[in-house]
Amino acid sequence: MRPLMIFAAGLGTRMRPLTDTRPKPLIPVGDRTLLDRAIALGRKAGAAPIVVNTHYLGGQIAAHLAGRDIAISDEPGTILDTGGGLRQALPLLGQGPVMTLNPDVVWTGPNPLAALNAAWREDMDALLMLVPLDRASGRQGAGDFSLDAAGRISRRGDFVYGGAQIIRPDRLAEIPDRVFSLNRLWDLLIAEGRAHGIAHSGGWCDVGYPQAIPLAERMLHG
Template sequence: MIFAAGLGTRMRPLTDNRPKPLIEVAGRTLLDRALDAGRGAGASRIVVNSHYLGDQIGAHLAGQDVAISDESDLLLDTGGGLRKALPLLGEGPVMTLNPDVIWTGPNPLIALCDAWDERMDALLMLVPVQRATARLGGGDFDMDEAGRIARRGDYVFAGAHMIRPERLAGISDQVFSLNRIWDVLISEGRAFGIVHPGGWCDVGRPDAIPLAEDLLNG
């Protein structure tokens, strides 16, 4: 599942006339880079959700073996968006990917699949805050020796994760963030993390684009 429905407000003015996933970094759109990661990990189905300027997302994906989960009527946030897309995705566990990041090194989705085991209901890809290029603010999570995560620490959520989709049924709201599920799973000791060993850049603002291109060229 690739999250492409957001409004891209931090990326204005570049997103005034196009959705953020169609912004290019080093000559390739963020969405195409995310699709490369999904295909490279052997994903059996790929779904992209759309809302803001969704017709452009649809046109970009035309002719590709990618399903679109249409949120044009209501932006559902990450949790609600994933739950709506589940009929298109099939049985889990499910991988999710934010397209507005640049990675170097191993494919993060392959790493998540390799690390997944029966202890887990969610597995988050993390990067140390000191290696989080263009990140504003501190970390999101701490992690113990067994890989279980807790809130507030020196690791940043890197925008890729795996989850057992049946856990989404516990939220009654239509619009909700995956953070609500993660908090439940953290309390149960069922949320884990692994650390990406390569480079990572948050491409959330226009000034981050040259930083991401430098990372790719490095």
């Protein structure tokens, strides 16, 4: 079993007006909320414990998760971004590499967390699930990464970060800021050749804005 952090603290500005009265992770896609879809992926991959961070309208997420054996890392003051949020949650996640998952994407095909676990090696410090840009439904903008023959990632290229990874959090302690993105840690690991990636073989849709919801629903029912 490996711990899982689900990032649910964001403001959801791209998803307005749907996020005016509820947090983005509680928006339904098909018959389930985005958050419930993320939790289901974690459960099926054997994740334990599962931790969800909260900030914007966090009380709604806490109520939604009540009684479900999921820990909450609340960020009541300043939102800490992904790096700061993960670092705050470490006491709940325990020691060693952790899985992280963005709930605002929808997947078909192999469980991305299970695939990451199967591909993880002890010589890795990060393993990111990537999606070829030409199969990244709902994506706005260019790609994020390239993959070399050894599976190491570098910045810019034809792969999109899919929002799922395994990462060693030890070096978060080297970053002095309280609020920061995991991009800061990725850059440290990329420079040392210790950040890797694998490509998702199924469908993927970025559900970051309202018009992407029907795209995701069509993919799920296709």
